[in-house]
Amino acid sequence: MTPLSSPDATPSGGFVQTAAAYGAAAPRPGLLMLVLLLIATCIVVLTAIDLATMSAQVAYLSSSAEKANLPVDNLRANQLNTSLFITAFMAGMLALITFGRNWARWVWLIMCMLVGLLVALGTVVMMFVYAPGAAMVKCVVYLVLFVLSCMLFAPSCNAWFRQLKEIRNNPRLRKGAGGASAAPGMYGATAPGQPHDPYAPPGAMAAAPAEPAVIPARPRTISLALALLVLNLLIGIGVNIRYLPEAMAGLSALLGEAIINVVYGVVAVITILMGVLFYFIWHGSNVARWIWTAIAALSLLSTYSVVKIAFANSTQYGVLISVSQLIALSATILLFVPASNAWIRQVTLARNV
Incomplete structure (x- = not known):
């Protein structure tokens, strides 16, 4: 059957x-x-x-x-x-x-x-x-x-x-994942070519305890990149507080007051998520670094139109948006300089030991 x-x-x-x-x-x-x-x-x-x-x-x-x-x-x-x-x-x-x-x-x-x-x-x-x-x-x-x-x-x-x-x-x-259920010498398993000793203790008990991972020191390039990212986030918060109500006031008649409140909520949630993303980059997450890079790259695609509209609104608004884009670009470059790449590789290896 x-x-x-x-x-x-x-x-x-x-x-x-x-x-x-x-x-x-x-x-x-x-x-x-x-x-x-x-x-x-x-x-x-x-x-x-x-x-x-x-x-x-x-x-x-x-x-x-x-x-x-x-x-x-x-x-x-x-x-x-x-x-x-x-x-x-x-x-x-x-x-x-x-x-x-x-x-x-x-x-x-x-x-x-x-x-x-x-x-x-x-x-x-x-x-x-x-x-x-x-x-x-x-x-x-x-x-x-x-x-x-x-x-x-x-x-x-x-x-x-x-x-x-x-x-x-x-x-x-x-070590045991990816094929066999356990590596040789673990949980009583015997390595190939070696006789089995029935009186030997189980491999899991005989194996030495795993050493704690040693995270290497954070380079200055990562510290500077994160400082720029936090500065960029603070500039974004200030710009939203100063100029977002004016932009939404004109759109409220077009989209409705309820949708405008949702937009405010989305902006707040995105700001929090950016902070969480920077936290993981600070601790050496390569995935978080690439997520930020994708976001920065997509943001650069709309730089010209966004800056043009900002300057049409006011000179101060346009300057802040331009400075924010330059800070984001500089921070992204610092995340991929050789020192930053080497540190993130070391952190990844230390966590996978």
Whole structure:
């Protein structure tokens, strides 16, 4: 009689097995692989809808903005940069989830689902005016995406993330992961070519305790980069406090007071997340460094239009935005100079011992 297989078990097959084990200390469950694939498909569909309806959206915003006496310059560039930034952020979080970062699941659930869906609700309501068919499809995709995001916390997915956490926190399990259940000499296993001694103590008891990881000293380049990033964050907070209410006052009649309050909330949450990201960079996280680099690169794509609009508002506003962009670029370069690269490699090696 053929045994029944669990629906959460990883499907058999050479390609599927390779994909399930790629870059992970433990093979991913089949349910997680399916959910990640469907979420990636939803991201592609949402981006395609935004790009396909961008012309209609810009035309609608232009007409509404002219009635409200709002600037309409660079609307298309701003909408394109916003769409690409959201896509890159969601794709980055999905990649971190794929490689077993449990905190990325919670960032995804809080930012992309709870906060993101509130903001998306306002854009979809507006989309029903200029593209009702696309708005209906987008609502369906959002609903599917929310259900899939909840499935990231299914029991088999939770068990996989717990297993990865145990492997990362236990050097012996790290050595035994990726093939055999344990390395030779561990848990009573015998190395190849050596006779088994029945009177020898178990390998786990005989093995020497793992030495604590020694984190190397932080170089000045990292310290200076983090100081610049914190300064840039403080400048951003000051700019938002000074100029965001004025910008939102003109848009409140166009988008509604409720959507404006959501925008304020999103700005506050993004500021907090930036602080958390800088904290992980300060402690040598290479993943956090690359996430910041992606954010900085996307921000540079819209530098010209943002600075132009800022100077049109006021000279002081334009100067602050220009200085903020230069500080962010300088800090990003410092994070990738040879001394910084060497330190992050040493930190990674020390944590994987």
